[in-house]
Amino acid sequence: MDTKYVHGYAAPEARRLGDQADTLAELLHAGTAYPAGSRVLEVGCGVGAQTVHLVAHSPDAHLTAVDVSEESLDQARQRIPGVDFRRADLFDLDGEWDHLFVCFVLEHLPDPGKALAHLKTLLRPGGTITVVEGDHGSAFFHPRSEHAQAAIDCLVRLQADAGGDGLIGRRLYPLLAEAGFAGTEVEPRTVYADASKPGLVTGFTRDTFTAMVEGVGETAVAKGLIDDAGWARGIRDLYRTTREYGTFHYTFFKATAHRTPGGAS
Template sequence: MDSKTKAYKYIHGYQEVEQERLREQASVIERPIYDYIDFSKVEELLEVGSGVGAQTEILLRRWPQLKITGVEYESKQIRKALDNMKALGYGKEKVNFIHQDAKKLSLPKKYDAAFICWVLEHIPEPVKVLKSVKGNLKTGAMISITEVFNATFYTYPLMPEVMDYWKLYNDYQVSIGGDPQVGARLGDLLEEAGYQNIQLRSGGFHLDSRQPEEKQKVFSYWKNLMSSGAPILIEEGIVSAQQVLEMQMAMDRLKSMPESVFYYRFIQATAYA
């Protein structure tokens, strides 16, 4: 398989179960992300990598004045997003999805702000995306980005079944052109793309016996996240079905342990065009 073909693979896949996981993910991790974003003075928002509309739904609920243009590369995701928005009662007057490559946007207007969440990790040469977005923002418009920093994932006790799988999962993402540590690079990427007043913060989870319900919920979510990569990892011969099962069982054990710890950090950036 040549590198060009591999570069367009998506580790999580597009199955219906994955499309629903994206909505679950958005709800589990909503507060750590959105409590630090302010779009209260924004009307026209550009969402890059809008997927199935999982984040779009939260954006519209939190800031009802928004009119969102979602850009998505995969047409299957757009069809699901349209279904989700229709079920929530949102029409084209509130949200519109456009099928385009974010590296070379061609949009009919310039926007008051841009939002990118869990997207750059999947894209080779993310600076091209940031430059393309900047060209479609009004002067002084804000961009808000939330991205992964997967090297920070830690559990106590450490379970080889989990950590060995996690390494293979992340190595595969690198092999298809992604970057599971891209959050750590957001400052430099934004600087290279020409943005101003760049600010970074670290968010995430540090859960132990003091937050038993939230910890169990996050362990379940993380197990589903890792499992979402299983079909393509099995298909590529990188893991076996048995390894996936052992990872899932180990995550269930961690979830049930009162003394277990879950730790993970993501990185958020704000900057201005």
């Protein structure tokens, strides 16, 4: 799988992924629970940030979680004993599964449609897939700042340069439909944070979204997408949204679909 994880694998990114998963657990995992004994495959599990919540919601399912990074898998194994963690490239996966869970993976792939078409072959007839992705174009905030927007746009450009798509959330329906899945349903899962929701201000606006943008600053400046002063101003303005009268909005998209009982599209 020819892909590059634009956020890197350093310790701060692992912490950010954990903060994000824990803060958004109810938002992203509500409605997802798998029956006892069902065979569930989590694709692109990383450090296990989402795996924790899959286990909590479906404690009696048989969960296998795969990732391309052995370093990330080592952290996941320490964090969540009892899960079958395996190193595997998405396109090397085989077997037959009852359910697939794919969270924040397609945004990093150069051909997400091809990936979904392959994942479909892993599902038993009637099996389901759940896909969760964000869309950085859905971020809007107060106080308004062109500098903050420019910093976010740098992240989107860098992700595109790495072969991904930071705006992929809006594409989930056509991607799944074109890959041959049936019954595709997509719903927005919106985060809105202001001072009346301090947990979201800290856990999402500051420690998830702003930290994600801030983490690509050195690369954005080195590639000439923005200068040092512009970057510093953009990040400073993003942090302004976490203060007393700041607000922040972002939309994730959660899609579910299935393979038809006859196995055809």
